[in-house]
Amino acid sequence: MSCMDQDRNDTFRIVGGHPALELVNTVSPRVAGGAADEQDYIPVPDELLAWSRRTELLDESEVAAVAAAWGSAPVTAEQALHATVEIREAVYTVLARRDESAEVAAALELLSLRWSAAAARSVLVPGGAVAELVVGTSPALMIPDRLVAAAVDLVRTVDLRQLRACPIDEGGCGWLFLDRSKNGSRRWCAMADCGTRAKVRKLGERRRRSLPA
Secondary structure (H helix, E strand, O other), X not given: OOOOOOOOOOOOOOOOOOHHHHHHOOEEOOOOOOOOOOEEOOOOHHXXXXXHHHOOOOOHHHHHHHHHHHHHOHHHHXXXXXXXXXXXXXHHHHHHHOOOOHHHHHHHHHHHHHHHHHHHOXXXXXXXXXXXXXXXXXXXXXXXXXXXXXXXXXXXXXXOOOEEEOOHHHOOOOOEEEOOOOOOOOOOOOHHHHHHHHHHHHHHHHHHHHOOO
């Protein structure tokens, strides 16, 4: 079992510390280039919609609006899923590589284009000090619009000193998270999941080594 329950309809741990990282973490294990046993937790529109509610990207009324829009025009559901996956992989490319390669440039261009389209569907309304920006005014594309807004926020403002990946080489899942602990010592996406399993595995290895030959 990965950090996310095998039954995708059950609740799962929110560990990233930012909506765009929660999106990146819908693949497990999270390895550059993919993995043979990779599992995608939002493979179809219905599960993307459920994930959006569980992560509080949408509230109940917004879930109903999106479901109605997708139900009346199923092709828009597939378009939203496709856009979401593109955003997810672009964010991961940018954060995993952290360089000026052609791949990162292409990923940033994709995010820019997606954000430009989302911005065209956004509005300013009274609120806050003067006004608030409402992203996701079109129910059919509400999810990818909000996720690309989160992605742009993350890649612009993330403190790379806090960005961590649950260590694959030590039995972790590769999920990304922000380490906001006081001493910067967080190593695992969740101690109750990957951290505990790693400790149990190491304990088993020590016990096997201690057995007489």
